[in-house]
Amino acid sequence: DDPETLEPRPPIVTVMGHVDHGKTSLLDAIRQTNVTATEAGGITQHIGAYQVEHHGRKITFIDTPGHEAFTAMRARGAQVTDIAILVVAADDGVMPQTIEAINHAKAAGVPIIVAVNKIDKPNAQPDRVKQQLTEYGLIPEAWGGDTVFVEVSALKKIGIEELLEMILLVSDLKELKANPNKPARGTVIEAQLDKGRGPVATVLVQSGTLNVGDAVVVGLTYGRVRALVDDKGRRVKKATPSMPVEVLGLNDVPSAGDILVVVEDEKTARTLAEKRQN
Ligand code: GTP
Numbered sequence: 560d561d562p563e564t565l566e567p568r569p570p571i572v573t574v575m576g577h578v579d580h581g582k583t584s585l586l587d588a589i590r591q592t593n594v595t596a597t598e599a600g601g602i603t604q605h606i607g608a609y610q611v612e613h614h615g616r617k618i619t620f621i622d623t624p625g626h627e628a629f630t631a632m633r634a635r636g637a638q639v640t641d642i643a644i645l646v647v648a649a650d651d652g653v654m655p656q657t658i659e660a661i662n663h664a665k666a667a668g669v670p671i672i673v674a675v676n677k678i679d680k681p682n683a684q685p686d687r688v689k690q691q692l693t694e695y696g697l698i699p700e701a702w703g704g705d706t707v708f709v710e711v712s713a714l715k716k717i718g719i720e721e722l723l724e725m726i727l728l729v730s731d732l733k734e735l736k737a738n739p740n741k742p743a744r745g746t747v748i749e750a751q752l753d754k755g756r757g758p759v760a761t762v763l764v765q766s767g768t769l770n771v772g773d774a775v776v777v778g779l780t781y782g783r784v785r786a787l788v789d790d791k792g793r794r795v796k797k798a799t800p801s802m803p804v805e806v807l808g809l810n811d812v813p814s815a816g817d818i819l820v821v822v823e824d825e826k827t828a829r830t831l832a833e834k835r836q837n
Pocket residue numbers: 576577578579580581582583584585624625676677678679680711712713714715
């Protein structure tokens with residue numbers, strides 16, 4: 560991209576960690592903390608990703624059911640995460656999937672913020688978690704390292720503001736940018752066949768702007784964007800970089816990790832998709 564056309568974009572954050580350490584609870588706590596009173600009835604998540612605003616700045620969270628999806632996407636060469644939140648339960652400590660998550664994040668070159676969760680529990684041992692993680696090169700700043708640790712309780716909503724603060728801080732160091740003024744490119748994070756709406760793909764736009772009416776190729780599928788639906792279930796006309804959006808109008812269901820590209824017209828899209836199918 561021409562550097563002059565690059566504009567700041569929100570960070571894309573993935574939450575990873577061992578089973579039951581509180582990934583989903585943490586994502587729920589973040590979302591609820593950021594829901595205004597007027598939205599109270601609308602906090603139900605519509606898609607597997609959402610954006611929150613903290614001090615007027617957006618952060619995109621991808622809600623992966625574990626890190627399988629992350630691994631699958633990485634295997635397909637799709638890099639969709641800027642920052643990994645490693646959730647470690649303070650009572651349980653480092654477990655096998657904690658280590659797997661660290662390895663995935665390191666292999667992808669993604670900075671890790673450690674969220675030591677469940678600190679409300681009487682048997683919580685946050686310092687033990689920190690001690691354990693030093694073995695994997697994750698050393699707290701207070702101990703002379705450069706890893707950000709935040710002690711949180713997803714259940715009691717402790718430390719959520721601080722975590723968001725730290726995400727923005729780490730994100731500032733990366734100077735995340737994208738050009739919104741060109742045809743979109745994005746990655747499918749999930750897709751399914753909806754009874755009423757047909758194939759629906761949740762796409763994270765990574766560069767450019769996706770518009771209703773655009774002709775797209777998505778993996779082996781193609782179509783013209785009939786409608787775009789945001790994370791709150793609202794119809795939108797366009798999706799800008801780092802924005803997750805449901806895309807309607809594809810001829811078939813694509814796979815997680817497939818890349819979406821905008822092409823000249825639907826005929827071109829179809830030709831390209833058919834070429835790929837053979
Ligand atoms: P998987 O997706 O199955 O890997 O689990 P997860 O990491 O998403 O954990 P989840 O959010 O489902 O939480 C697991 C259990 O821990 C639930 O019973 C939560 O209520 C509980 N839990 C999560 N966060 C906290 C916390 O901060 N404090 C306490 N006391 N319990 C918590």
